[in-house]
Amino acid sequence: MRRAVVTGAPGSGKSTLLAEVARRGVATGEEVARAILQAPGGMEMRAERPTGFALAMLEAQCASWEHAGEGDAPILFDRGFADIVGFLRLEGLPVPPAIDAVCRKYQYEGPVFHAPSWREIYRQDDERIQTWEEAVESDAAVLRAWRDYGYSPITLPFADPATRAAFVIERL
Template identity: 40%
Template sequence: DRMLARELVSYGAADGLAGPVFYDRGLPDVVGYLELCGLPVPATVDTAARRFRYDPIVFIAPFWPEIFTRDAERRQDLAEAERTGTVMARVYPAFGYRLVALPYADVAARVDFVLESLGAAS
C-alpha cells in the first residue's frame, strides 16, 4: 500500500511538468515487487498501473553483476537483484510498455543513449 501511494504521489507531482520526466520506479514496479515476493496483486494495484500511464517507451537498466554493490539504498543481494530485473522485464511489457535496454556503459554514455533515443542532443 505504501509503495502504491508513493508511486501515485510521484506520478501526480509530475503531472503538468514541461519536457520529459524521468522516474526511477513506476506503478508497474509495485506489481513486479509483489510478484517477486510471491504475493497476490490486489485489483487496486493492477487498476492503478493500467490507469496511470507513462510514456510507452520505458528505459530499463539490465542486470549487470560486474557493477553490482549493496549499500544503504540497495539492500537486495545479487541473486534477488537479478530476479528483480527479470520480473520487471516481464511486467512492463505486460502493461503495454516497450522496453529499451540501457547499454552496459558508464553513466555519461547511458545519458547520451537516452537523449539520443529521445531525439535530443546531449
C-alpha cells in the same frame, strides 16, 4: 508531456544514470521505494508487511505522477507503477486490485528504459539488501511486469553514465 521510466535490476546504475540525466537538464523523479526504506520503519515494513510496503510505494508513486503533470517538459522516473507489481510477484504475493488498476490507468507516454543486471557494478547497501542472485530475479520480475502491461522496454547499454545519459536523452 512525456513521462518516461528507468526500470531494471537493483544496483544496475539507474540512480547514477538519473543523476547524469538531471545534470543535463532533464527533470527526474526520485525512486519512491528507497525513500520509504530510508524512513523510520521502512525496512521493517518491507520485511514484515510487503503488501503494505507495495501500497506505500503506490501512494508515493501516484503523488510523484501527479506532481510531474504540472509541467510541459519530459520527466524521467526512477522506476514506475509496474515495478510494484514485479516486487509483489517476486515476493509470491497477489497484486491488489488498486495497484493493477493504477498500472492500467496511468500509462507512461515516453520510453521505458531497462537497466539490466550488471554484475561489475552491483553493490549491496543499507537499502539494497538483495544478493546478486536476488537482484537478477528482481530484474526478471519487473521486466515481465512492464511487458505484461503492454510496454516494450528499451535495454540500456552497459556503458559509463555519460554514454547511457546520451542514449536516453536521444530517445526522449
